[in-house]
Amino acid sequence: MSNIHAEIKDIVSKDxxxxxxxxxxxxxxxxxxxxxxxxxxxxxxxxxxxxVLENPELRQGIKDYNNWPTIPQVFVKGEFIGGCDIxxxxxESGELRTLMTEKGISIPA
Numbered sequence: 001m002s003n004i005h006a007e008i009k010d011i012v013s014k015d016x017x018x019x020x021x022x023x024x025x026x027x028x029x030x031x032x033x034x035x036x037x038x039x040x041x042x043x044x045x046x047x048x049x050x051x052v053l054e055n056p057e058l059r060q061g062i063k064d065y066n067n068w069p070t071i072p073q074v075f076v077k078g079e080f081i082g083g084c085d086i087x088x089x090x091x092e093s094g095e096l097r098t099l100m101t102e103k104g105i106s107i108p109a
Contacts (some may be wrong), residue, residue: 043107
């Protein structure tokens with residue numbers, strides 16, 4: 001495992017929800033990242049964000065880590081959940097709230 005993969009593993013294991021995105025929650029740099037931020041903020045989920053634009057090695061490393069070609073990427077309790085489309089589908093179906101509850105993550109009702 002490369003150094004960046006070890007770093008990613010460490011990052012996703014420290015926080016309940018980690019969002020690898022382009023930009024920051026306050027200033028997303030792509031529409032897909034913005035959508036995921038809006039979903040997480042709407043349900044009131046506490047999350048850590050990582051701006052992949054600040055580190056080219058992280059940007060490529062996260063894609064390789066999951067064999068998932070796009071950003072954003074969301075992890076819950078260290079488990080890769082998906083990107084924007086999956087998060088949107090889970091949010092719309094109510095599955096996202098269920099997942100958070102099952103994983104022991106407290107979100108407002």
